[in-house]
């Protein structure tokens with residue numbers, strides 16, 4: 111993807127002349143508006159002229175037509191047929207007007223002239239009627255087509271984006287493209303109308319130009335001259351709008367985010383307790399004012415361009431009608447022809463005006479559609495491969511061999527590796543614990559294990575027995591791992607879906623959902639819900655009920671378990687659970703291990719890993735030591751990291767135990783859970 115780099119091209123139209131607001135600095139750490147030199151279209155825009163636009167027109171129309179054909183081929187045929195028919199009717203109407211005027215302005219009595227003009231007048235009326243009928247057919251079919259095109263375009267990019275590598279989703283450049291492409295799907299919808307209008311204006315123009323050329327050859331260039339200024343105006347204005355959109359796309363999203371935060375349920379408590387409301391509102395206003403300044407700049411610039419264009423247009427109109435008068439005065443054109451010429455000039459100039467306007471709009475929208483296509487291309491390039499080497503049916507172990515991994519950087523920042531030469535194993539059918547300080551890389555290790563990320567190029571290998579995960583069928587890796595990550599998602603759906611979505615490819619089985627709920631202890635909480643499994647979790651929609659942090663965590667564990675995967679990865683599964691619930695979860699996990707299920711457990715509660723078959727201790731992105739609980743606790747063994755941390759926890763716990771003589775006995779679960 112092209113990055114924001116030193117190829118930036120500054121032009122007088124380049125936006126973001128306004129200084130960076132304090133709000134941007136404080137809330138987002140810097141400027142959100144961009145120079146647009148990075149943009150692939152920039153070169154095209156700078157060279158944009160009527161000629162390049164005309165050259166690009168067939169390609170633009172073809173993009174619109176391709177999407178429209180995918181959306182509804184029948185409606186497209188109606189639109190095309192109706193528009194071509196309208197053009198023909200218009201041309202026939204003009205020819206008939208010419209004939210009628212010829213008869214009316216000829217010599218002879220009024221009756222006779224009207225009688226001879228009558229058939230031509232009937233043709234004029236009929237062509238107007240046919241044109242009107244065709245226009246309504248085209249309007250109806252266009253209206254039908256537009257939402258379908260938007261749906262097809264939206265489905266297309268969503269269908270691609272949900273399959274890209276997680277690294278792409280974490281890449282802010284990809285997000286910027288995503289922002290623009292979202293707008294591109296709307297543009298695809300608008301493009302249909304502009305395509306129809308362009309087609310219509312084009313056909314009307316050909317009709318008017320044909321008639322004018324027949325009347326007098328000098329009239330056609332004059333017609334073109336009249337239209338040039340408005341063409342220049344629409345091009346210039348839409349060019350400025352497009353550049354501005356790209357520069358401010360993230361600024362707009364950030365401003366929108368502030369508005370959302372003020373009304374969002376998740377933030378509501380803090381907004382009130384910490385009186386965040388006025389703070390956010392102030393910054394919302396400041397951000398909005400930056401956008402307003404940009405809008406004002408655009409409007410003023412459009413007004414100036416409009417004035418210049420109008421003046422040029424006035425001169426061109428004077429020239430045209432002056433030339434017509436000259437032809438009439440010199441006797442090189444008779445009155446009937448001049449009358450038709452005036453009509454044809456009016457029709458032709460409004461068609462040409464329309465055509466240029468529509469082309470400019472079409473061009474602007476097509477640039478957004480091109481962003482959309484660029485996103486689709488990028489998403490395809492960064493898609494998770496759909497095929498690969500088969501994993502063995504019965505894997506013995508997953509082995510990390512000198513794995514180094516770096517998260518994508520942001521902006522100019524060059525990131526440091528998060529994992530450095532990590533070598534460890536996950537033997538199947540065992541409970542493997544990953545422990546270590548905050549930020550030591552535990553969650554990152556399981557993301558790599560689950561196939562969500564790959565080691566850096568040349569950064570070691572993850573082996574599923576003899577199969578390299580980098581070349582393996584990733585779908586098979588995903589299928590083997592049930593992941594309850596720290597940031598498991600709280601789907602705003604029913605309890606049934608929140609658990610069943612662990613295996614969405616099959617119909618949700620209530621019996622299995624209940625078993626999964628019983629596994630984590632969520633069954634008791636579900637029994638108290640008004641609508642059992644059909645209860646909507648989360649407020650904000652009708653009938654929604656909120657769950658506590660611990661209850662959500664049980665739902666998360668149930669979801670991972672419901673998947674029935676070979677490897678169950680639970681990252682901090684019990685951080686929000688009370689002591690009894692925590693004990694229950696660990697008992698269940700031990701039970702699973704006894705039945706041959708592989709469990710990878712990440713926890714800071716070191717007493718919970720005593721029963722693990724293997725404990726890996728991470729420190730600063732490296733593996734500090736590995737072994738069983740007894741091995742790691744044995745004096746003089748290994749790096750002593752685990753032993754040290756365990757003793758700190760044990761001492762803290764022992765200090766806080768009440769004296770048995772003065773206090774009631776501690777709950778059995780707490781005592782059992784104590785180291």
Ligand SMILES: Nc1ncnc2c1ncn2[C@@H]1O[C@H](COP(=O)(O)OP(=O)(O)OP(=O)(O)O)[C@@H](O)[C@H]1O
Pocket residue numbers: 280517518528546547548549550551552553554555596
């Ligand atoms: N998506 C991400 N993009 C960039 N950096 C990340 C991302 N996720 C984690 N990191 C960084 O990687 C490092 C390791 O994070 P990780 O979540 O693996 O640690 P952890 O051992 O699981 O920590 P904790 O015990 O606090 O959950 C951290 O310094 C963190 O800032």
